[in-house]
Amino acid sequence: MKESKEELVSYLRKMMEIRLFEEKVMELLARNIIKGASHLYAGEEAVAVGACNAIREDDYITSTHRGHGHCLAKGGKLPEMMAELCGKATGYCKGRGGSMHIADVTKGNLGATGIVCSNVPVAVGAALSVKMRKTEQVVLCFFGDGASNNGVFHESLNMAAVWNLPVVFVCENNLYGMSVAANRCSAVQDMADKAKAYNIPSMICDGMDILNVKETIEKATERARGGDGPIFVECKTYRYFGHSRSDPRAYRTKEEEKEWRDKCPIKQFSKKLTDNKILTEKEIDQIEKQAEEDVENAEKFAIESPYPDVKELKDDIYAPSPSELLNGGAIR
Amino acid sequence: MREILYKDALVEAMWEEMERDEKVFVMGEDVAIYGGAYGATKGLYEQFGEERVRDTAISESAIVGAAIGAAITGMRPIAEIMYIDFITQAMDQLVNQAAKMRYMFGGKTTVPMVLRTEGGAGRCIAAHHSQSLEAWIMHVPGLYLVMPSTPYDAKGLLKASIRDDNPVVFIEHKMLYGLKGEVPEDDYIIPLGVADIKKEGSDVTIVAYSRQLHVTMEAATELEKDNISAEVIDPRTLKPLDLDTILTSVKKTGKLVIVSEGYKTCNVASEIAMLVMEHGFDLLDAPVKRVCAVDVPVPMSPVLEDAAIPNKQNVINAVKEVCQ
Ligand SMILES: Cc1ncc(C[n+]2csc(CCOP(=O)(O)OP(=O)(O)O)c2C)c(N)n1
Numbered sequence: 001m002k003e004s005k006e007e008l009v010s011y012l013r014k015m016m017e018i019r020l021f022e023e024k025v026m027e028l029l030a031r032n033i034i035k036g037a038s039h040l041y042a043g044e045e046a047v048a049v050g051a052c053n054a055i056r057e058d059d060y061i062t063s064t065h066r067g068h069g070h071c072l073a074k075g076g077k078l079p080e081m082m083a084e085l086c087g088k089a090t091g092y093c094k095g096r097g098g099s100m101h102i103a104d105v106t107k108g109n110l111g112a113t114g115i116v117c118s119n120v121p122v123a124v125g126a127a128l129s130v131k132m133r134k135t136e137q138v139v140l141c142f143f144g145d146g147a148s149n150n151g152v153f154h155e156s157l158n159m160a161a162v163w164n165l166p167v168v169f170v171c172e173n174n175l176y177g178m179s180v181a182a183n184r185c186s187a188v189q190d191m192a193d194k195a196k197a198y199n200i201p202s203m204i205c206d207g208m209d210i211l212n213v214k215e216t217i218e219k220a221t222e223r224a225r226g227g228d229g230p231i232f233v234e235c236k237t238y239r240y241f242g243h244s245r246s247d248p249r250a251y252r253t254k255e256e257e258k259e260w261r262d263k264c265p266i267k268q269f270s271k272k273l274t275d276n277k278i279l280t281e282k283e284i285d286q287i288e289k290q291a292e293e294d295v296e297n298a299e300k301f302a303i304e305s306p307y308p309d310v311k312e313l314k315d316d317i318y319a320p321s322p323s324e325l326l327n328g329g330a331i332r
Numbered sequence: 333m334r335e336i337l338y339k340d341a342l343v344e345a346m347w348e349e350m351e352r353d354e355k356v357f358v359m360g361e362d363v364a365i366y367g368g369a370y371g372a373t374k375g376l377y378e379q380f381g382e383e384r385v386r387d388t389a390i391s392e393s394a395i396v397g398a399a400i401g402a403a404i405t406g407m408r409p410i411a412e413i414m415y416i417d418f419i420t421q422a423m424d425q426l427v428n429q430a431a432k433m434r435y436m437f438g439g440k441t442t443v444p445m446v447l448r449t450e451g452g453a454g455r456c457i458a459a460h461h462s463q464s465l466e467a468w469i470m471h472v473p474g475l476y477l478v479m480p481s482t483p484y485d486a487k488g489l490l491k492a493s494i495r496d497d498n499p500v501v502f503i504e505h506k507m508l509y510g511l512k513g514e515v516p517e518d519d520y521i522i523p524l525g526v527a528d529i530k531k532e533g534s535d536v537t538i539v540a541y542s543r544q545l546h547v548t549m550e551a552a553t554e555l556e557k558d559n560i561s562a563e564v565i566d567p568r569t570l571k572p573l574d575l576d577t578i579l580t581s582v583k584k585t586g587k588l589v590i591v592s593e594g595y596k597t598c599n600v601a602s603e604i605a606m607l608v609m610e611h612g613f614d615l616l617d618a619p620v621k622r623v624c625a626v627d628v629p630v631p632m633s634p635v636l637e638d639a640a641i642p643n644k645q646n647v648i649n650a651v652k653e654v655c656q
């Protein structure tokens with residue numbers, strides 16, 4: 001392993017934070033403290049953490065409806081995230097967005113979206129901007145297997161290829177889009193094959209193995225940053241919870257779930273660290289305890305935070321305009 | 333009479349029509365094994381099989397486009413778009429193809445399809461899952477627009493929509509799927525373009541549809557205590573719109589309030605108010621009032637969501653203003 005002990009520990013810690021955060025969200029949903037919907041990232045932690053540790057801090061990511069992991073991995077803070085999910089004024093989006101709209105633009109997270117695939121062209125546009133501004137950033141574009149059946153996915157790949165843009169398409173293939181298995185709704189089973197039609201090179205990696213993800217995304221990023229255009233990385237992974245809270249998971253078997261539970265990215269990575277004598281089991285327990293504490297503090301922060309002031313309901317719909325551009329008295 | 337849930341009334345309507353006519357089939361995301369995000373297609377897959385109940389990929393544009401293609405060649409598809417917020421992705425097919433083909437081809441084709449979808453706020457699921465975009469649909473010549481508020485209306489209107497030879501956009505409300513109501517066991521349909529007087533009254537006419545009908549009924553009950561007798565009309569289908577029933581009521585009351593969960597600007601209510609002005613200005617004793625959602629992307633936070641969409645008090649206030 002080429003990474004320092006400090007780096008390796010931080011990856012483990014981040015994956016644990018995501019897992020514990022998602023388990024806490026599940027609990028708060030059940031207690032009706034979080035209202036609404038949440039698509040949980042548990043099981044897929046190695047993808048976001050591996051990918052976001054393969055890029056620079058000033059690189060961009062675009063996220064999805066399953067975005068908590070992306071946000072945390074890109075440097076998002078637990079309290080602000082939890083507060084957002086609870087619809088509180090102290091949340092990342094002042095409580096307006098909730099789970100499906102989480103964004104932390106200061107950290108280069110260009111945001112989650114409730115509309116499947118709608119951020120894929122946005123990532124292409126961000127990459128276009130990078131190219132025009134000559135900043136040598138790259139854009140990591142996360143999306144699911146299901147999203148790759150959406151029309152705008154194909155338009156976006158084509159545009160990125162034609163304009164040779166620095167975007168890394170990161171497909172999180174967790175085998176299902178809601179209840180529909182990829183093998184029932186996609187003509188190819190390796191989503192990476194779809195890149196071929198646009199002359200975009202692709203790689204497939206084990207999305208349950210953080211170092212494998214990281215290494216693959218590093219290679220991809222190098223190419224994109226070097227000016228050789230877009231690249232496609234497919235990460236084979238699995239979501240542990242149902243699609244959303246009410247999902248009975250009738251479309252998949254208990255055996256399949258167990259098989260993937262056995263490949264748990266956190267367990268696997270912990271074992272690698274103990275096998276290589278980088279950490280002891282006791283140290284790993286301690287790391288988990290710290291992560292637990294942080295998640296609990298985030299919960300406390302979120303619960304104690306106030307709701308937004310209803311007087312602010314109509315703030316921020318439009319950006320302010322100088323008076324020479326806008327008659328402030330006009331109805332809008 | 334027996335009582336069933338709104339979502340089960342929808343299932344029954346599709347079930348009966350699929351039994352009656354083998355050309356009727358269902359397609360959409362998660363409509364088969366899952367039974368629909370809100371359970372409105374539950375059991376159809378088990379009964380009719382995967383040939384006639386089709387799970388699709390997340391391809392809204394192709395879902396609607398393929399429904400059109402199937403419809404103009406002899407089938408009667410019921411396509412589902414899980415949330416009306418996603419209809420944006422299918423708008424081209426709906427607006428430029430489904431709505432226009434018959435007219436542009438000289439009346440020589442028909443597009444007998446239903447696009448079932450669901451809208452509205454109330455679940456704190458924010459700006460991409462809570463909109464009421466019916467005004468967009470109502471704007472387009474060539475589309476019918478149905479928005480039932482009760483299990484009885486849902487079943488009768490869905491059956492009529494399936495049998496009709498036009499593209500019908502059928503919008504359910506996410507907060508109504510669990511609503512129970514009387515639905516007869518025998519076959520019945522409710523024709524398109526027939527409003528329903530949900531409550532008779534003499535002082536003011538309130539037009540409300542979908543979930544806001546229920547908000548309005550509560551308001552009307554409370555208004556009785558203040559000796560204001562409201563007549564509540566549910567148009568049920570916004571296109572075709574039963575203007576006669578509304579005008580007849582306004583003739584009696586002289587006052588009109590229209591309630592909608594859509595954004596206020598260019599709301600369905602604006603159109604209804606204008607129609608009443610064009611056809612019954614002399615009947616009005618007071619300016620028409622609209623009670624609509626605030627012009628803001630529907631926020632997630634429960635306090636903001638509540639503030640963004642109309643509630644009972646908003647309706648009461650509007651009625652009191654016109655009744656002054
Ligand atoms: C355009 C659009 N269609 C449908 C949905 C409903 N929906 C939300 S997530 C989802 C499945 C997405 O599958 P995938 O892209 O594989 O991501 P995953 O949920 O598996 O992470 C669906 C159908 C949506 N939000 N947006």
Ligand SMILES: [Mg+2]
Pocket residue numbers: 144145146172173174175176177178
């Ligand atoms: Mg998926």
